[in-house]
Amino acid sequence: MKLSCEVNVHHLTRVEGHGNINISIKNGVVKKAQWEVIETPRFFEAMLVGKHWENAPYICGRICGICSIGHTLASIRAVENAFGITPSTQTANLRLLLKHMETLQSHILHLYFLAAPDFLGVGSVLPLAKTHPEVVQRALRLKLLANDACDIIGGRRLHPTRTVVGGFTMLPEKGELEKIRQRLMASVPDLLASAELFKTFAIPDFTRETEFVSLKGETNYPFIGGGLVSTDGVVKKEHEYRAMTNEYCKKGFTSKLSKLSRPSFAVGALARLNNNFALLHPTAREISKFLGLVPVNHNPYMSNVAQLVECVQVVLDSVQLIDALLGSPWQEARQPVKAKQGEGVGAVEVPRGILYHYYKFDKDGKVIKADCVIPTSQNHANILHDIEALASQYAKTGKKDREIELLAEMLVRAYDPCISCSVH
Amino acid sequence: MSEPLSYLGVPLARPKVGFFELSSCEGCQLQLLNNEATLLDFLNLVEIVNFREGMSERADTYDIAFVEGSVTRKDEIARLTEIRKNAKILVALGSCACFGGVNQLKNRFRDLDWVKKEVYGDFPIETMEVHPLKDFVQVDLEIFGCPIKKEEVERIVTDLVVGKAVHHPEYPVCMECKANENICLFELGEPCLGPVTRAGCDSWCTSNRRGCWGCRGPAEGANLKQLEEIMHTYGFSSETILDRLECFGGFASFADAVRSPSPNKKTTARRKKS
Numbered sequence: 001m002k003l004s005c006e007v008n009v010h011h012l013t014r015v016e017g018h019g020n021i022n023i024s025i026k027n028g029v030v031k032k033a034q035w036e037v038i039e040t041p042r043f044f045e046a047m048l049v050g051k052h053w054e055n056a057p058y059i060c061g062r063i064c065g066i067c068s069i070g071h072t073l074a075s076i077r078a079v080e081n082a083f084g085i086t087p088s089t090q091t092a093n094l095r096l097l098l099k100h101m102e103t104l105q106s107h108i109l110h111l112y113f114l115a116a117p118d119f120l121g122v123g124s125v126l127p128l129a130k131t132h133p134e135v136v137q138r139a140l141r142l143k144l145l146a147n148d149a150c151d152i153i154g155g156r157r158l159h160p161t162r163t164v165v166g167g168f169t170m171l172p173e174k175g176e177l178e179k180i181r182q183r184l185m186a187s188v189p190d191l192l193a194s195a196e197l198f199k200t201f202a203i204p205d206f207t208r209e210t211e212f213v214s215l216k217g218e219t220n221y222p223f224i225g226g227g228l229v230s231t232d233g234v235v236k237k238e239h240e241y242r243a244m245t246n247e248y249c250k251k252g253f254t255s256k257l258s259k260l261s262r263p264s265f266a267v268g269a270l271a272r273l274n275n276n277f278a279l280l281h282p283t284a285r286e287i288s289k290f291l292g293l294v295p296v297n298h299n300p301y302m303s304n305v306a307q308l309v310e311c312v313q314v315v316l317d318s319v320q321l322i323d324a325l326l327g328s329p330w331q332e333a334r335q336p337v338k339a340k341q342g343e344g345v346g347a348v349e350v351p352r353g354i355l356y357h358y359y360k361f362d363k364d365g366k367v368i369k370a371d372c373v374i375p376t377s378q379n380h381a382n383i384l385h386d387i388e389a390l391a392s393q394y395a396k397t398g399k400k401d402r403e404i405e406l407l408a409e410m411l412v413r414a415y416d417p418c419i420s421c422s423v424h
Numbered sequence: 425m426s427e428p429l430s431y432l433g434v435p436l437a438r439p440k441v442g443f444f445e446l447s448s449c450e451g452c453q454l455q456l457l458n459n460e461a462t463l464l465d466f467l468n469l470v471e472i473v474n475f476r477e478g479m480s481e482r483a484d485t486y487d488i489a490f491v492e493g494s495v496t497r498k499d500e501i502a503r504l505t506e507i508r509k510n511a512k513i514l515v516a517l518g519s520c521a522c523f524g525g526v527n528q529l530k531n532r533f534r535d536l537d538w539v540k541k542e543v544y545g546d547f548p549i550e551t552m553e554v555h556p557l558k559d560f561v562q563v564d565l566e567i568f569g570c571p572i573k574k575e576e577v578e579r580i581v582t583d584l585v586v587g588k589a590v591h592h593p594e595y596p597v598c599m600e601c602k603a604n605e606n607i608c609l610f611e612l613g614e615p616c617l618g619p620v621t622r623a624g625c626d627s628w629c630t631s632n633r634r635g636c637w638g639c640r641g642p643a644e645g646a647n648l649k650q651l652e653e654i655m656h657t658y659g660f661s662s663e664t665i666l667d668r669l670e671c672f673g674g675f676a677s678f679a680d681a682v683r684s685p686s687p688n689k690k691t692t693a694r695r696k697k698s
Contacts, residue, residue, distance in 0.1 A: 065451020124479030155632035
C-alpha cells in the first residue's frame with residue numbers, strides 16, 4: 001500500500017480568488033498540510049480614510065464581486081448605526097429581500113457551478129450542459145430569478161445602484177414584485193429537485209469538531225444585524241465584534257485570520273444553521289433533515305447541504321416579505337441623513353458567513369478609521385486545521401495522490417471561499 | 425450546443441478564450457456568468473480554455489485573453505507579461521484593468537508604508553503603487569465599467585469573433601440618460617459625472633437615480649471645467665466632485681487638477697487647485 005503522498009495545488013480552481021493547498025505525507029506521517037492565501041491586498045480600509053461617509057458603501061461594495069450587495073448593506077448599516085438612523089420597516093424589508101436574493105444567487109452559483117462538478121466527476125459545469133442539460137437549465141433558472149430580483153430591488157445585480165444610507169434612491173414597481181413573487185413560488189419544485197440531486201451526492205465522511213459563529217436570531221432566521229453567538233457559548237453584541245473575531249496576521253497568508261474559544265472557528269451557512277436551526281421555515285427544516293443535516297453538524301462538506309437548505313429558507317421568506325411590501329402603500333424611499341461624530345458597526349450574514357463593517361467618523365462625517373472583517377478571513381484558520389486533520393485521517397489509508405488532492409480541493413470549495421474578499 | 429456557426433455565409437472559428445484576474449473583486453468575470461438567458465449561446469461562440477474561477481482545466485495558449493483587475497504587486501507584472509505572450513489579443517476587462525479602478529484610490533497617499541501600516545500594522549506585506557495593464561503590456565482592447573455591462577461585452581466579443589471593428593461611443597452617458605427620458609439628477613440634488621463620462625452603459629446608474637461616478641472614464645472632448653462650473657452652480661462642493669473623479673482612475677489627470685492637499689498629513693502636499 002502506498003503511504004506517501006504529495007499534493008501541490010497552485011491557484012485552486014473553482015473558488016473566488018487565489019489560494020494554494022500543499023500536503024506532504026511520508027510513510028503514513030503528515031509532514032506538511034497547508035492552506036496558503038497569496039491574493040494581493042487592495043487596502044480598502046486605508047482607501048476610505050479622509051473620505052466623506054457617502055463614499056463608504058459605494059467603495060466597500062466593490063470589495064467583492066459575488067456578495068457586493070452584502071458588503072454594501074453591511075457598510076450602510078455601519079454608517080446608519082454611527083449616525084443613529086433606524087431604517088423604516090419598508091426599507092428593512094426591501095433590504096432583507098435584496099439580501100435574500102443575493103444569498104440565493106450566490107448559493108446556486110456555488111452549488112451548481114463550483115461544487116457540483118466534483119460530485120459529478122467533471123472539471124466544470126461546461127460538460128454538464130451536454131450530459132445533464134436539465135440540471136444546468138435548472139441552475140440557470142434559479143440564478144436568473146435571483147439576479148432579476150436583485151436588479152429590480154437594488155438596481156443592479158452586481159455593485160447595486162439604488163442602495164444608499166437612509167434607504168433607496170428608487171423603489172421597485174409593485175407589479176414587478178408581484179411577478180417575482182410568482183416566480184419564487186414556481187421555483188419551489190426546482191429547489192426540491194435540487195435537494196433530490198444533492199441527496200445522490202456522496203458527501204465525504206469527515207468531521208472535526210470546531211466552533212461555529214453567526215448572528216443569533218430571536219424570532220427569525222437571522223441575516224441583518226442583531227446579537228452574535230457561538231456554539232461554544234460565547235455571546236456578544238454587534239458592536240463588540242472585535243471580541244468575536246480577534247484578528248491576527250500569519251506567515252503564508254495575505255489575509256488576516258481569526259480565532260475565538262479554540263485555535264479556529266467557522267462561519268457560513270453551516271454555522272448559521274447550527275446556531276439557528278429552530279428558526280428555519282418548517283419546510284426548510286424538513287429538507288435539512290431529509291439531507292441528513294441536523295445540528296450541531298461538524299462535517300465541513302455539509303456546508304453545501306446547508307447552503308441548499310438556506311436557498312429554500314430565503315425563497316419562502318422572500319414570499320412573505322413581498323406579501324408585506326405589497327400589503328401597504330409605498331412610503332418615502334429614503335430618509336434624510338445627518339452626519340455626526342461617532343462610530344458604528346454593521347454585522348450582516350452574507351452568503352459565506354458573518355461580515356462586519358466598522359467606521360469611525362469625525363464631526364464632518366469623514367472617515368477616521370475603517371475596519372472590515374470578512375467571512376472567508378474568519379474561515380481561513382478553520383480551513384487550515386481541517387486540511388491538517390484531513391491529511392492525518394487519510395495518511396494511513398493508502399489513497400492515491402489525486403484522491404487526497406480532490407478531497408482537499410472539495411473541502412476548501414465547501415467553504416465557498418471568497419479569497420480576494422478576505423484579503424481586500 | 426456546439427453546432428458550427430457562420431456569419432454572412434462564412435464559417436466562424438471558435439476562438440480559444442482565457443479569463444484571468446489580477447487584483448480585483450472578480451466581479452467582471454462573474455458578470456459573464458450572470459447572463460443566464462444568453463450564457464449558453466455565448467459559450468457556443470467561443471471555446472473557453474482558461475477560467476480558473478469556473479473550471480479546473482487550464483491551457484497555455486489562447487486567441488483572446490480577458491484580463492480583469494489592476495497590477496498591485498510585482499509578481500502580477502510577470503503573470504501579465506506571460507499572459508500577453510500567450511495571447512493573440514489581450515483585452516483589459518473592466519475599470520480596474522483599464523484605469524486601476526477603485527484599487528488606485530490608495531495611490532492618493534504618497535506614503536505606501538502608511539497605507540500598509542493602517543491595515544496590517546507591523547506585519548510585513550508586499551504591495552506597490554496601483555497601475556492599469558497598459559502601463560506594462562500592450563492592450564489591444566479596453567472594456568470599460570465597474571462592473572462591465574454584460575450586453576456590451578457580448579456585443580464586443582461577437583464583433584471580435586466575426587472580425588468586425590470594435591467601436592466605443594464617443595458621446596457621454598448624459599446622452600443615453602436623456603434618451604432614457606430620466607429626470608436630470610442635478611434637479612434632484614444628486615451630483616453626477618454623466619455629462620463627461622463615456623457612454624455605453626445605457627445610463628445604468630443614472631436610470632436608477634444614482635449619480636454617475638465616472639467608472640467608464642472620460643468621453644471624447646469631456647469638458648471638465650464646464651462640469652465643475654455647473655456642479656458648483658448646483659451647490660456641489662469641489663470635494664464631492666473630486667470623490668467621483670478620483671474613484672476609478674479614468675479621470676486621474678482631471679482629479680489632479682481639482683485635488684486639494686491629500687488627507688494623509690504625512691504625505692507631500694499635492695498640486696493646489698489651479
